[in-house]
Amino acid sequence: MGLVDYIDNELKFDDTFIGAMWVLARTNVIVEILIDEQEKSLFYFSDDSVVECSRIRDEEYSLKLHGTPDWTWNSIILPRMLINQENLPTRLSDSLLVTxxxxxxxxxxxxxxxxxxxxxxxxxxxxxxxxxxxxxxxxRLLHTKRLMMFYHMNHQWNVEGLHVLASPSYN
Incomplete structure (x- = not known):
């Protein structure tokens, strides 16, 4: 059986698919990752799992059910944000704000x-x-990555983001 099947004039839904749709509908934390302005994934968080939604082609998406939020953050999200990042020595500890x-x-x-x-x-x-x-x-830009976090708190949605720039000179 697939995620959604039409059997005996009725739609039949896979239980995992229903659980994933429940997380998408009820989440209060969404993380978006965009790599090199091409590869985009949305992560919908619940208390005990995370659903990842990625576009494969026009009108075609992939849903993946991941483990706990902590596991997904440390094993999926952070490693993707750090792909192709070299561990370069820190040369400065100054901060610079850029709009x-x-x-x-x-x-x-x-x-x-x-x-x-x-x-x-x-x-x-x-x-x-x-x-x-x-x-x-x-x-000397090689890759750009963006992480946006949307979260609902105190009856309003909030947005925070982070851009990661990779070059052979500095990260």
Whole structure:
């Protein structure tokens, strides 16, 4: 039997499929992973399992039922986010904030075009090394990954995200 079958003029649903649809309908945590703007997966969390939904082709999707949220986070989500990431030595511990709009432009142009504005936005005194390193990372870009977390708390949906940029220079 498949996930959904038509038998004796009735639709028959696989129990696992019904459970997965229940998680999709009732979840309050969704994680989206996008790798190189091509491969996208959505993870729907429940208390005891996670359902992954991925697009295979137009109008065709894959559903996978994973284990507990902790197991899925550590065994599926984090490893996918770290694929092709080299463990490079930390050269700086400085922080730099970049708006999502600027990040997209930097990625498309493969470099920082407005370093003065970025320095001002971060309230830096001069052109620090971290800006130069980020520019070099965009120039030598290998992969980009994005993780977005949507969660329902206090009667409202919230969104948090993380972009991971991989280059042979810096991550």
């Amino acid at each position: 999502p709009q600027d990040y997209m432009v930097y990625r498309e142009n493969r470099g920082i075009h407005n370093s003065e504005s970025l320095i001002k936005f971060n309230e830096l005194k001069s052109a620090p090394l971290i800006v130069k390193q980020l520019d070099r990372s965009f120039q």
